[in-house]
Amino acid sequence: MGSKERQQELFSHKVDEADTLLTPSSNGPGQPASAKAASEKDDKSGTESTVTEFKTIPLDESVVYVIDSYALIYQLFFALPPMSGPSGQPVGAIHGYARDIVELIESKSPTHVLAVFDPAGKVFRHELYPAYKANRDPMPDDLRNQIPNIKRMLDAMAIVRLEVPNYEADDVMATVAHQIDQAGGKVFLVTSDKDCRQLISDNVKMYNIRKDSVFDASDLMETWGIRPGQVVDFQSLVGDSVDNVPGVQQIGPKTATALLAEFGDLEGVLENAHTVKAKNRRENLVNGREDAMLSRRLVELDRHIDMEIDWKAAQLSGIDQTAVAELCDEFGFRRLKERLLSADVETAPVVWQCDYKLVESVDQLKEILGNITKEDLLSIDTETTSLRASETELVGYSFAWEEGKAYYVPVKSPEGDLQLDADEVCAAMRVVLEDPHIKKVGQNLKFDMVVLRQHGIRMQGLYFDTLVAHYLLEPGVRNHKLDTLSAKYLNHKPVSFEELCGKGKKQITIDQAPLDKVIHYAAEDADVVLRLVGMLEAMIDDKELTSLLHDVELPLIEVLVEMECNGIRVDTELLRTMSERFSVRLESLRELIYQEAGSEFNIDSPKQLSKVLFEDLELPIIKKTKTGASTDAEVLNQLAAMDVGKLPGLVLEYRQIAKLKSTYVDALPELVNVATSRVHSAFNQDVAATGRLSSTDPNLQNIPIRSEEGRQIREAFVPVKPGWKLLAADYSQVELRVLAHFSGDDTLQQAFIDDQDIHAKVAAEVYGVALKDVTSEMRSSAKAVNFGVIYGQSAFGLAKSLGISKGEAADFIDAYFAQYPGVEKFMLETLALAHQQRSVGTILGRRRPVSDVRNPDTLKDKRQRNLSERIAINTVIQGSAADIIKIAMIEVLDRLEHEGFEARLLLQIHDELVFEVPENELQKLEQMVREEMSGAADLSVPLKVDINVGSTWAECK
Structure with missing residues (x-):
């Protein structure tokens, strides 16, 4: 398809035609995870295994997730924007909690899930120490009122709730963990509570649901430098200010770790306290014996509560669909309702059959590859020593074209294990991988393509990428990992990299892992991708995203590969000189800061800076955090604008220079690829x-x-x-042009058609003056409105950014919308559609789910936006601008390759493309780039492109 034909098809999408983005899972709350059957055969030539789901799972085969409910609920309540149900009741915590459980079940495939709650009133620890947890603030009313409904939702989802009078949730979790641990099952404690670290064992780990990370004994050793058996003693010495556990005065984590390393346990520390050399520490330990022993009784969890657990009920077996539907209707959870009901199917045995083989010679490889036809989908994956695609070493290839059957080709293995000649394997693989008629599928194929480029293979025939497809289906989700997709859609948990290579400091690279283990790991990845393609492809088609995937996102992969492989040259000598200059400036700033403060302190410590600003100098506190008065950039900027001295401004400058020095000036030389002398940024x-x-x-x-x-x-x-130059091509105010296109506002469109300075034009219209009489201050104010109000900036926010009163800002906004009524009409229509569909779309039909968008017809103040409403409008405009530059990139690269340019595309930075070009191609390249970028979309206003040339990137501005 040619450039103009592709544009005509792509831009025929209408924002209001796509449905709400819903992604029903093939597995759900009713489906327990896979457990390996007894018959499993592993040998060096391959792996044949059958993995079967059992309806009744014994505890020694169980994978149990135990949720610290109140900890999760509090986290959600304070992290998420307020959300109201149909009757105005707060429902954000209910929604977040239910959603997290669904995602946990889909991504982790547990056999059992238990939700643990603290009981009302006091627990046995209060009898030991009445001041226990005395520092805790009462639960907010808006949260307290949601707790009963959270429990109702759990009951409807058939999740067992545990709550034991006189015992905290941690004790209940400890008892559950102990029972499963003793039985030989696996336990994941869904909590970040440090008290639970004492429960860690080979079978018991902690799981952080926000970070999607597991915390085990190796992590404990890395963070605290102790073993699980020492956690109680460690906490007895350190104490806990949150729970009001006293500990020993002035014994911090580092000291506690050192004491336990020297004396073994708490008893050893206290018995040998008199031998500690440091006087204050010695006296604190001697005098703090009683506090330490009391603290021990407070922090040690009870693993033997007399309680009965119905393990059969705790095993996931399905939801009460009627109850779930009624509750979702009551709370207004339309999308969650459809997700739950579509995911809930009868539990049935699911068999994972696989035949994974090792390729033992190049001749065998050629014979196997010869069986691939042009009708097949070839799933390809590479194994490498690191995730830096431009520098990593290739360890092996895995591929599959029949579900359940995959191959692994090793080219780098541990000593004594088979490895084939890398060049001969590369030559054999090139024949298939460079054949454009054989369709290639994979997970994050960009990475594999960059790796293969280092070995002379330019893969062609790109057909489907499961990572990119899932991103289009669920753009708000950050985790598109293959293991997650497999668990969610195939109900199968693949071998993880950590299981193969370990984690933390003990982690090895895959070329050091035993080959017989690598075979299954690598081949399974190719197999899983192949099984996912059909499912995701159907969902892409159902959501009308096929054109966006195949005409934009997949061709874009080849552009990103080109940019990553090209990289860009940096002048390391200039950076080293700059580093020295920055160091001198930082030292000068330190002296000025110390002079203003009247004392020396650690400028990089927010706590010490806060003390200097708000205690020593008694400056006004702008805002507070949980740990005290804030010293963030917003606060410092406000202080700098006041007549309170030079210190806030100096600290701002210090922070900016220090950050730039560490992030770029000092870091860039370390990132230069030795082989290419260039920096190769990864584009995501x-x-x-x-x-x-x-x-x-x-x-x-x-x-x-x-x-x-x-x-x-x-x-x-x-x-x-x-003899070469850099050329930067930058869209001029592309987001405002997109706004003019969507809004259809005649005045705004005419300004762009006439190629006027849009900020000056807006200033002239709003202030009612001639264009020639617009001052720089007027233009700055108009610019702030152009880039602020359209994204939902309030009068308060505009007043803050311009340094004017809220009333003046409100008047400015009123005047703006009076002059450009089409803009406000477009925004309200966008919000009305988002409220109706629970999603918004871009010019190419990209969809983004948005919740909590209110019906603008029911609002008294139609210009007051919540976070979801700002996101909705921002996505339509910014997302459409992103679509446009992606089309331009695809067309530009196509012409670079087919018209014989030496010039190379190096970078994409928001609305800017950066090239390096020989001087004799400058005119030709400028003409071509301007044509493709300005013609990338058929808007109602021109797409203007500013092009600059220079000997450095800085000169291109």
């Missing part, structure tokens, strides 16, 4: 829910644009060699 298309790209290692999008320091850093980015 599965992170931002709006569809925008991000970059990492390094993140080049965060280099300040307008500051002098940011300009100096851009000076270090240079062309590949003399």
Whole structure:
């Protein structure tokens, strides 16, 4: 399909035609996880196994997740924006808690789930120490009122609740963990409560649901430097201010760790207290014996509560659909209701059959590859020594084209294990991988393609990427990992990398892992992808995302591969000189800060800075956090604007320079690839829910644009060699042009059609003056409105940013919308549609779910936006701008390759593309880039492209 044909098809989408994005899972609360059957055969030539789900699972085969309910509920209540049900009742914690449980079940496939609650009133520890937990604030009313409904939802979802009078939830969790541990099952305690670290064993681990991370004995050793058996003694010495556990005065974590390392346990520490050399520490230990022993009784969890657990009821077996439907209707959980009801199916045995083989010779490899036809989908995966695609070593290839059957080809193995000649394998694989007629599928194929490029293979025939597809289906989800998708859609938990290679400091690289274990791990990945493709492809088609996937996101992968492989050259000598200059400036700032403060202190410590600002200098406290007065950038900026001295401004400058120095000036030389002498940033298309790209290692999008320091850093980015230049092509105000297109506002559209300075034009219209009479202050105010109000900035926010009164800001907003009525009409229509569909769409049909968008027709103040409403409008505009530049990138690369350009596309930074180009191609490249970028979308206003050329990136501005 040609450029213009593709655009015509893509841009035929209408924002209001797509349905709400719903992703029903093939497994749900009613389906327990897979457990390995007794018959499992492993040998060096392959792995044949059958994994079967049992209707009744014995405890020694169980995987039990125990939820610390109040801890999770509090976390959700304070982290999520307020959410109201149909009758106005608060329901945010109910929704978040139920959603987390569903996602836990889908992603982790537990056999049993238990929800543990603290009882009302006091517990036995209060009898030991009446001041226990005396520092805790009472539960907010809006949260307390949701607790009974959370329990109702749990009952409807058939999740067993545990609550024992006189015992805390931690004690109940300890008893559950002990029972399962003794039986030989696996337990994951869903909590971040440090008290539960004492429960860790080979079978018992902690799980952080927010970070999707497991905490085990190795993590405990890394963080506290102790074993699980020493946790109670450690806490007895350190105490706990949150629970009001006294501990021993002035004994902190490092000291406690050192004491336990020397004396073994609490008794040993107290018995040998008199031998401690440091006088204060010795006296505190001697005098604090009683507090330490009391603290021990308070922190030690009871693992032997006399309680009965109905393990049969706790095993996941299905939900009460009627009750769930009624509760979701009562609370207004339409999307969650559909997800729950569509996911809940009868529990039935599911068999995971697989035949994974090791390829033992190059001749065998050629024979196997010869069986692949053009009708097949070839799932491909590479195993490497690291996740830096541009620098990693290739360890092996895995591939599959029949479900349940996959192969692994090793090219780097531990000594004594088989490995084939890497060059010969590469030559054999190239024949298939570069064949455009054989359709390739994979998970994060961009990574594999960059790796393969280092070995001379330019993979063609890209057909489906499960990571990218799932991102399109669920753009608000951060976890698109293959293991998660497998558990969610196939109800199968693959072998994890940590299971194969370990974790933490003891983790090895995959080339050091035994080959007989690597075979299953690697081949399983290729097999899982192949099984997922059909399911995800159907969902993509159902959500009308097929064109977006195949015409934009998949072709974009090839563009990102090209940029990552190209990289960009940096002048390391210039950066080293700059580092020295920044160090001198930082030292100068330290001296000025100390002079203003009247004393020396650790400027990098928020606690010490807070003391200097708000206690020593008695400056006004702007806002508070849980730990005291805030010293964040917003606070310092407000203080700097007041007549309170130079210190806040100096600290702001110090922080900015220190951050730039550590993040870019000192870090960039370390990121230069030795083989290419260039920095190869990774570009990610599965992170931002709006569809925008991000970059990492390094993140080049965060280099300040307008500051002098940011300009100096851009000076270090240079062309590949003399006679070449950098060319930067930047869309001019693309988001405002998208707004003009969607809103249909005649005045705004005409300003762009006439190629006027839009900020000056808005200022002239709002202030009622001639364009020539617009001052720089007027233009700045208009610019703030253009980029603020359209994303839901309130009068309060605008007043704050412009330094004017709230009333003046409100008047400015009124005047703006009076002059551009189409803009406000578009915003209200967008919100009405988002309220109805619970999702919004971009110009190419990209969908993003949004909840808690209110019906604007029912609002008294139609300009007051909550977070979801700001997200809705932002996604339509910013997401459409992202769609447009992606189309431009695809077309630009196509012409670079087919028209014989030496020029290379290096970077994409928001609305800007950066190239390196020989001087004799400058005119030709500029013309081509302007054509493709300005023609990437057929809008009602022109897409203007600003192009600048320079010997450094800084000169391109």
